[in-house]
Every structure is written in structure tokens, then in C-alpha cells.
Amino acid sequence: xxxxxxxxxxxxxxxxxxxxxxxxxxxxxxxxxxxxxxxxxxxxxxxxxxxxxxxxxxxxxxxxxxxxxxxxxxxxxxxxxxxxxxxxxxxxxxxxxxxxxxxxxxxxxxxxxxxxxxxxxxxxxxxxxxxxxxxxxxxxxxxxxxxxxxxxxxxxxxxxxxxxxxxxxxxxxxxxxxxxxxxxxxxxxxxxxxxxxxxxxxxxxxxxxxxxxxxxxxxxxxxxxxxxxxxxxxxxxxxxxxxxxxxxxxxxxxxxxxxxxxxxxxxxxxxxxxxxxxxxxxxxxxxxxxxxxxxxxxxxxxxxxxxxxxxxxxxxxxxxxxxxxxxxxxxxxxxxxxxxxxxxxxxxxxxxxxxxxxxxxxxxxxxxxxxxxxxxxxxxxxxxxxxxxxxxxxxxxxxxxxxxxxxxxxxxxxxxxxxxxxxxxxxxxxxxxxxxxxxxxxxxxxxxxxxxxxxxxxxxxxxxx
Amino acid sequence: xxxxxxxxxxxxxxxxxxxxxxxxxxxxxxxxxxxxxxxxxxxxxxxxxxxxxxxxxxxxxxxxxxxxxxxxxxxxxxxxxxxxxxxxxxxxxxxxxxxxxxxxxxxxxxxxxxxxxxxxxxxxxxxxxxxxxxxxxxxxxxxxxxxxxxxxxxxxxxxxxxxxxxxxxxxxxxxxxxxxxxxxxxxxxxxxxxxxxxxxxxxxxxxxxxxxxxxx
Numbered sequence: 001x002x003x004x005x006x007x008x009x010x011x012x013x014x015x016x017x018x019x020x021x022x023x024x025x026x027x028x029x030x031x032x033x034x035x036x037x038x039x040x041x042x043x044x045x046x047x048x049x050x051x052x053x054x055x056x057x058x059x060x061x062x063x064x065x066x067x068x069x070x071x072x073x074x075x076x077x078x079x080x081x082x083x084x085x086x087x088x089x090x091x092x093x094x095x096x097x098x099x100x101x102x103x104x105x106x107x108x109x110x111x112x113x114x115x116x117x118x119x120x121x122x123x124x125x126x127x128x129x130x131x132x133x134x135x136x137x138x139x140x141x142x143x144x145x146x147x148x149x150x151x152x153x154x155x156x157x158x159x160x161x162x163x164x165x166x167x168x169x170x171x172x173x174x175x176x177x178x179x180x181x182x183x184x185x186x187x188x189x190x191x192x193x194x195x196x197x198x199x200x201x202x203x204x205x206x207x208x209x210x211x212x213x214x215x216x217x218x219x220x221x222x223x224x225x226x227x228x229x230x231x232x233x234x235x236x237x238x239x240x241x242x243x244x245x246x247x248x249x250x251x252x253x254x255x256x257x258x259x260x261x262x263x264x265x266x267x268x269x270x271x272x273x274x275x276x277x278x279x280x281x282x283x284x285x286x287x288x289x290x291x292x293x294x295x296x297x298x299x300x301x302x303x304x305x306x307x308x309x310x311x312x313x314x315x316x317x318x319x320x321x322x323x324x325x326x327x328x329x330x331x332x333x334x335x336x337x338x339x340x341x342x343x344x345x346x347x348x349x350x351x352x353x354x355x356x357x358x359x360x361x362x363x364x365x366x367x368x369x370x371x372x373x374x375x376x377x378x379x380x381x382x383x384x385x386x387x388x389x390x391x392x393x394x395x396x397x398x399x400x401x402x403x404x405x406x407x408x409x410x411x412x413x414x415x416x417x418x419x420x421x422x423x424x425x426x427x428x429x430x431x432x433x434x435x436x437x438x439x440x441x442x443x444x445x446x447x448x449x450x451x452x453x454x455x456x457x458x459x460x461x462x463x464x465x
Numbered sequence: 466x467x468x469x470x471x472x473x474x475x476x477x478x479x480x481x482x483x484x485x486x487x488x489x490x491x492x493x494x495x496x497x498x499x500x501x502x503x504x505x506x507x508x509x510x511x512x513x514x515x516x517x518x519x520x521x522x523x524x525x526x527x528x529x530x531x532x533x534x535x536x537x538x539x540x541x542x543x544x545x546x547x548x549x550x551x552x553x554x555x556x557x558x559x560x561x562x563x564x565x566x567x568x569x570x571x572x573x574x575x576x577x578x579x580x581x582x583x584x585x586x587x588x589x590x591x592x593x594x595x596x597x598x599x600x601x602x603x604x605x606x607x608x609x610x611x612x613x614x615x616x617x618x619x620x621x622x623x624x625x626x627x628x629x630x631x632x633x634x635x636x637x638x639x640x641x642x643x644x645x646x647x648x649x650x651x652x653x654x655x656x657x658x659x660x661x662x663x664x665x666x667x668x669x670x671x672x673x674x675x676x677x678x679x680x681x
Contacts, residue, residue, distance in 0.1 A: 381617055382584070382587075385614065385615050387612060388623070390609065390610065392606075392625060393607050394599075397599045397602045397629050398629050399627055399628060399629070400627075401626060403610065403624055403626070404623070404624045405612060406620075406622045407612055407619065407620075407621040408621070409619070
């Protein structure tokens with residue numbers, strides 16, 4: 001009986017639209033390019049100096065020696081800024097045909113028809129399409145791309161920009177701070193509850209094009225917002241770099257959920273710094289799905305600085321042929337009675353490698369802290385690898401801290417049981433895998449949950465357990 | 466003298482129980498376990514001022530198994546840095562590690578444990594658990610259990626906990642007429658005793674237990 005073909009090596013969204021750019025910086029990075037980006041965006045002086053200072057930090061900082069293999073990134077072979085179309089457009093029909101075509105293929109119009117409250121679609125480095133429904137404006141919610149945010153709300157941006165993740169934090173945060181472009185700026189006023197998730201789509205569409213988006217979310221006291229970042233990227237033969245910075249401020253009693261489904265094509269380095277600061281009784285939830293990219297290094301962090309603040313990370317990683325997903329989460333307990341939970345599920349197949357890397361730290365004086373970390377990994381064949389590197393640093397007596405991790409393959413009994421009910425082996429395997437990641441998938445917005453299950457199905461076809 | 470690393474390498478050819486007393490200083494122990502041999506390894510350290518210990522257990526041949534039990538009781542400024550590695554090099558090997566520490570005063574325990582399962586070591590079972598009971602606000606625990614799995618037909622689990630004596634437990638004992646000081650002692654004894662219960666050799670178990678009870 002012929003077995004279905006393994007789908008991994010053909011990227012589902014691997015199409016490539018012709019490039020029409022208004023401005024494209026030359027390859028490589030120097031202070032001239034950084035100044036040009038800033039000039040082109042007509043930025044205030046402080047931002048230009050911030051960029052130049054960050055560039056110096058980027059040159060000073062060494063590459064991390066842990067995690068994945070970063071030695072093959074050639075920083076001189078990357079375009080750091082591309083401006084695709086002249087102006088921003090406010091309605092779908094005004095978008096250039098090939099950009100619209102790109103979005104049609106990843107299904108944005110359908111998504112748009114559903115209950116999206118606003119779409120901020122990032123094509124190349126600049127946000128070209130944006131629609132915010134009346135409701136958001138009425139509530140006083142600001143949902144802009146970062147460049148517009150800086151232009152329209154300079155004081156608010158200056159107050160918070162780079163305060164959660166300073167440029168000196170790490171080499172890639174410094175790089176992003178120097179050349180950032182696009183991303184989202186969200187401000188939710190006190191007490192405002194945004195019922196529908198805010199969504200942004202990101203795409204890379206030029207060979208060797210780095211994507212350095214910068215997102216800043218401020219949830220004022222007692223507010224709630226769910227932000228969804230979905231990524232799909234076309235495939236290229238040369239390596240691409242994606243290095244984002246996401247800063248989130250959760251004020252007293254506010255709650256923010258940030259959902260990411262990362263599905264970069266398998267030649268992209270995805271090196272992202274995500275961090276949030278949570279005040280008293282605030283809640284921060286990161287839902288982080290990593291399916292694509294060549295190497296992902298991403299550890300969403302929560303700094304619990306106010307009493308009774310809570311942090312959660314739900315993480316799914318899938319690594320197929322040639323992929324390394326080095327993901328996890330960090331919980332820093334600074335204030336008393338803070339609680340946190342990290343749940344990580346990973347699947348490795350066809351020689352892929354998944355690593356969980358995490359930190360739970362409790363500072364002196366942070367009494368009655370509770371923290372729980374659970375990591376489960378599935379290994380689907382002999383060639384794959386799974387690692388778990390958790391760290392727990394506790395400087396306080398009155399703390400309840402737990403960590404559990406399990407690595408295993410799909411149970412023979414489970415497969416035998418399903419096969420005895422007439423279910424073919426490949427289907428049985430994908431059923432087990434979908435069941436394994438179910439606790440996280442059910443936290444996703446509906447259309448993402450459907451897409452996630454479909455992707456897993458696709459990846460699993462023809463695999464041998 | 467204390468600055469020198471003392472190294473011991475032992476090949477385990479027959480099923481046996483080994484008790485290692487950890488004193489102040491820097492030590493490296495390596496145990497190589499042969500085919501179908503079972504090793505029970507008991508590490509014990511009571512009021513040790515400063516120790517840095519590396520334990521490597523290599524399951525070198527088919528059917529080898531190891532049961533590793535660590536018992537640490539730290540007081541004053543004692544500090545224990547323990548690194549363990551459960552290295553599965555052959556198929557059908559089993560290892561089971563449990564390290565428990567009780568930290569009073571300003572005692573510190575830094576545990577860094579690894580399980581590595583090589584490609585050849587299919588049908589491996591590996592367990593690792595580190596529990597820390599913190600008795601004083603100035604005690605400090607760090608725990609870093611890690612897994613590196615290169616084979617797929619395996620079952621590996623690790624876990625770690627850090628916490629104080631539960632107020633509920635003390636309250637329960639108090640309702641039975643047991644005072645706080647006595648209650649705390651019972652809880653510490655129970656905490657360490659459950660680890661010792663894993664030692665099959667009754668003679669060894671009783672001997673180690675006597676020392677633990679005296680320290681508590």
C-alpha cells in the first residue's frame with residue numbers, strides 16, 4: 001500500500017510575490033543605515049539617538065554561546081529596512097494586488113469576516129493595511145503600528161519604550177532597538193475591557209529581509225486585552241533573520257493575554273525577546289506556539305512586581321527536519337503572594353530538536369509565592385532529540401515551587417488500541433499528538449485552534465512513529 | 466588540601482549498596498555499572514561546611530540499573546553544591562534518583578542534575594527528583610534538573626520542589642497534642658525517612674537512619 005508523502009519539505013505557504021519597493025536599504029548594517037531609517041520615518045531626535053546608542057551595544061555584545069547554533073548568521077547579508085508602498089491604506093480594496101494576493105493565500109479575508117476587531121497586517125517592514133473598528137476608538141483604545149504610535153503619541157511612547165527590555169539586555173534586543181520597524185502599539189485605558197482579540201499578521205517577503213518589529217502594549221488599571229500575533233512566511237533559499245522585541249506593561253488589576261503562532265519557513269532564525277511587567281493583582285498570560293523557523297530562541301518572561309500578580313506561559317513547540325525549537329518561559333517573583341505557572345508541550349520528529357529552557361526566580365521578601373512548571377515532550381522517532389533545562393532560584397523560605405518534566409514516545413498501547421478499532425496508524429498518531437497538545441490548543445482563538453490542528457495533521461502525515 | 470579535587474572511579478561488577486559520606490571539600494565520583502548489575506548509592510551529608518560534589522553514574526551495559534538516594538542536612542553556613550549525571554549508554558537501563566535536602570539557618574543547597582540518554586540507550590527508564598525543605602528565611606535553594614534525550618523509546622521524568630514546612634501539617638499535629646518543636650522534628654524525619662525507605666539493604670538503612678535521627 002502506498003504511504004502518503006511526508007509533507008514537511010514542501011512549505012504550504014511557500015510562494016513568493018514580486019517585490020515593489022519604494023525604498024530598500026543596502027545590505028549590512030552601519031550607523032549611516034540606522035540614521036537613514038530614522039530620517040525616513042521622520043522620527044524625533046531622542047529615538048534617533050536611542051537607535052544609534054543601541055547599535056553600539058549591538059556591536060559590543062557577544063553572541064550567546066548557549067541555546068542554538070547562531071554561528072551561521074551573516075549580519076552583513078541582511079536588508080535592515082524596506083519600505084514597500086508609498087502610503088498606508090485604510091481599506092482592504094486599496095491594497096496593492098500582489099499584497100492582497102499574499103493575504104488571500106493565508107486566509108486573512110476569511111478571518112477578517114469573522115470576529116476580528118482590527119487587523120494590522122505587516123507586509124515587509126511597514127504596516128500597510130489597517131482597519132480599526134469604531135468600537136475600539138469609542139472606548140479610547142489605541143491600536144496602531146509602532147511608527148504611527150511614535151508619531152501620534154510621542155509622550156506615551158517615550159515614557160515606556162525600552163523600559164521593560166532595555167537595548168543592553170541582549171545582543172538581539174540591541175539589534176532590534178537599532179533598526180526596529182513596524183510592530184504594534186496598544187494602549188487600553190483604565191477599566192476598559194476589549195472583548196475581541198486584536199490581531200496583527202506578519203510576513204517576510206524579500207530574500208534575506210530581516211524583520212525587526214517592535215511591539216509595546218500598555219494595559220492601564222483594571223483593563224483587559226487579548227493580542228494575537230500570527231506569523232506565516234514564504235520560503236527562501238537563503239537564511240532570514242527575525243528579531244522582534246515585545247514589551248508589555250500590565251498595571252494594577254489589569255489582564256493581558258498575548259498569543260503567538262509562529263510558523264516561519266524553515267530557513268528563518270527567530271530570535272525574539274518578550275517580556276512583561278505586572279503590577280498588583282494583574283495577570284499576564286503568554287500563549288506561545290512555535291511550529292516553524294530553522295532556529296527559535298524565545299523565552300517569554302513575566303516580572304511579577306506587585307502583590308498577588310500572576311503570570312502564565314503556555315508553550316507548544318514542534319520541531320521537524322532540521323529545526324531546533326529552543327523555547328520556554330521565565331517567571332521572576334519580586335513581590336509577595338505572586339503566583340506563576342508554565343506549561344510546555346513539545347513534539348520532535350524527523351531529526352528535529354526541541355528544548356525547554358526556563359527560569360523561576362524568587363527574590364528575598366517575596367513571601368507566599370507559588371510556582372508550578374510542567375514540561376511534557378513527545379519524541380516521534382529515533383533521530384529526534386528533546387532537552388529540558390529548567391532553573392529554579394529560590395531566596396525565600398515561604399515558597400511553594402514545583403517542577404515536573406516527562407519525555408516519552410507515543411505509547412504502543414495507545415496506538416494498538418486505536419488500530420484495533422480500525423484507525424490507520426498515521427491517523428492514530430496524529431490523534432495522539434493532537435490530544436497531547438490539546439490543553440494549549442483549547443486556549444487559542446477558534447480559527448487558530450482549527451489551523452493548529454490542521455498543521456499538526458499535515459506535519460504528521462506519513463511519519464513513522 | 467581542601468582546594469584539591471579528590472577523584473574516585475568505581476566499576477560496579479555485582480549488585481551492591483554503597484554509602485558515600487560527603488565531607489567538606491571538592492569531590493568527583495564516577496560509577497560504571499556493568500551488565501544486569503544493580504547499584505544502590507546513598508549519599509549522606511550532615512552539617513558539612515562546604516562541599517562541591519560531582520556524581521556520575523554510567524549505565525554502561527544492557528540491564529544495568531541504579532538507585533541513587535541523597536540526604537543532606539544543612540545548618541549554620543553549610544553549603545552543598547551537588548552535580549549529578551545519570552548517563553544511559555546502553556539499552557534497557559534504569560536509573561532512579563532522589564535527592565532531599567533540609568536547610569536550616571543560612572544553609573545553601575545548589576543542585577544541578579542531568580539525565581542523558583544516548584542514541585543507543587533505547588528502552589531506558591530514568592527518574593530524577595530533588596526536594597528541598599526550607600526551615601529558615603535565610604536558607605537558599607537552587608535546583609536545576611535537566612534532561613537530554615537522544616533516543617526515542619524511553620520514559621524520563623524529573624521533578625523538583627522547594628518549600629517550607631506546611632502550616633497545615635503543624636496545625637494537624639498540634640490538634641493531636643504535639644507541640645510545634647516536636648511537630649517540626651517529626652515532619653523533617655518523615656521527609657528524610659521517605660527517601661531512606663528506598664534503600665533495600667536493611668542494615669545500611671538502619672545505620673544511616675541513626676545518624677539522621679541524631680542530627681535532627
